[in-house]
Amino acid sequence: MALSKATSLEVALRAGVSRSAVSRVFTPGASASEKTVEKVRKAAEELGYRPNILARAMVSGRSRIIGLVVAYLENQFYPIALELLSNALQERGYHILIFTAQNSEQGVEKVMQDLMDYQVDGIIAASVSLSSDLARRAQNSGIPVVLFNRGQDGTDFTNVTSDNFQGGRKVGEFLLAGGHKKIAHIAGWQGSTTGRDRKLGFLSVLKEQGVEPVAVVDGMYNRDVAMQCTRDLLQQSEKPDSIFVGNDHMAFGVIEAVRAFGMQPGKDISIVGYDDVPLAGWGTFDLTTVRQPVNRMVEAAVDRLLARIDQPETPVGSILIDGDLILRGSARIPEKWTHEGL
């Protein structure tokens, strides 16, 4: 009944030991005799006692709280990642405190303050549009940071991404092998490394094979922008026979725009995305796309973050995770390819 109202002192009294003993029983790795452990556990159970994490945080300097900075949950990739991150962290005894970032400079400032006010043990920044300023400032304050699905030009931070350059290359090879001649690219936001790397990888293949893209534009990771780009492309004299789109979220809009022109993806034109969010697998879109292995990305991010929390000396570093091209119906598949991927 008196759930979580009991304090360690009350437990100590009932168990006939000191508060120190109670604390030790609830501290993994601390030494206590079998007898003590038993007495304390019994008393704790009867009183419904659980250590107050906040009090523990004060003295230990560990809040067991990870700040997650996100924005733009409309792109399905992020909620999925959030759910997996939360699960993984919960299993390790941490929880996620959400910080929704406003993009203004003021916003970054505010988020940074909030993050520090709550004494988070670490930060996962999963917002592509987030100023890397935030990461730098957290780092300066000694708070470990992991950039999730967001690269970094310098080498100051730990970041976890899929291998965007290689992913872009896979799409290039796929489209060329499929005999496409008029290839366009509606890129991810060029202010982000993900957008740039995918583009760079993609274009590097075209260049090697001597193919000049008919168009390369910035879709800004924005659905409306991507749709408008598509309409523009389809009205050109030199219509593309294929479009590589910087992420799935935009690609769904591109498919919609293509259909509005009476064209059928996979038949009249090939569309390829990036992410492989669940929607991509729906028959409605049936989108060929490069899979970002969210599970492994989450695992890596959590591993690294907790490692840096436990041992601040752990070196930072970029983690690149390989992602497969998933073949579906939205793009013509080269005859000699099996359905097993590359």
Place this chain on the structure above:
Amino acid sequence: MALSKATSLEVALRAGVSRSAVSRVFTPGASASEKTVEKVRKAAEELGYRPNILARAMVSGRSRIIGLVVAYLENQFYPIALELLSNALQERGYHILIFTAQNSEQGVEKVMQDLMDYQVDGIIAASVSLSSDLARRAQNSGIPVVLFNRGQDGTDFTNVTSDNFQGGRKVGEFLLAGGHKKIAHIAGWQGSTTGRDRKLGFLSVLKEQGVEPVAVVDGMYNRDVAMQCTRDLLQQSEKPDSIFVGNDHMAFGVIEAVRAFGMQPGKDISIVGYDDVPLAGWGTFDLTTVRQPVNRMVEAAVDRLLARIDQPETPVGSILIDGDLILRGSARIPEKWTHEGL
């Protein structure tokens, strides 16, 4: 530089006042002379001081943390709600700690313990499948709870939902006015009040007008189940000319299944959903649906929760928010209706 490392004592020393004075300056509503405020603010600024929320929480008993229990972020309604809830709470000086619920009984138990360990000031339960057990136990421990998008048979809790019964009625009236004769319902999970109320409202209208539905099945809020139900319905001798689906997430699957039969929603058959998530507005689905006014639901939920935190005596109660039927292309629109809704 020494961000957030400074303590109130250091600020006090530098400002030439006591720790109490510093505390008062940072406590809204506490009394301090203009002079003191000025001196303290200056010293704090120079030291980069900010009160430690965890320490404050210990003595004040207020953590400024709200536990949000969610699951199934694949249904777009939830991430959208999460983002809005987080924004609204941040504005009021609170933050969301995420608890992803596993559905097992063990899971509920674990979530409950975690929630209490972190001393959350309040709980928002936005998981339809969450055992109301959790809500009850939190309540017993004196933690205010708001059920979001989830009703409650008793009247013990504060819950915020759209007016699901009326919403169901609107769909019924709409389909009948459109001249539909063979009406089917793939309902939301019947273990939830949302699923039940929508169905009840819907069927009440049919009954009033003496129309017997051709089928009423439980779609479980599961896309695959809904698709299978659809296939079954379309293979019956008495095919439906319209289907009311318990939420948008299932409706997208229903539309897909319908198209796979070579039928066109809005022409060969009318499909109506519930929620009006962003996807519903995409041309690809163009789904007629009842809008759940997430903004207002979030506002109400936050208002009520914070009210109960500040004044535990605040009575609980159900809040019903009216939602409009949004007319789009997936269902035949009665001739006499304008496009302005009901």
Place this chain on the structure above:
DNA sequence: CTGAAAGCGCTTACAG
């Protein structure tokens, strides 16, 4: 292994 004591950073009656 165990307990007494100090301390984490803050707020809140209590006097003045």
Place this chain on the structure above:
DNA sequence: CTGAAAGCGCTTACAG
């Protein structure tokens, strides 16, 4: 309005 003191619930050296 202001400061000294006590205390929030816990952990961690320090002796024993």
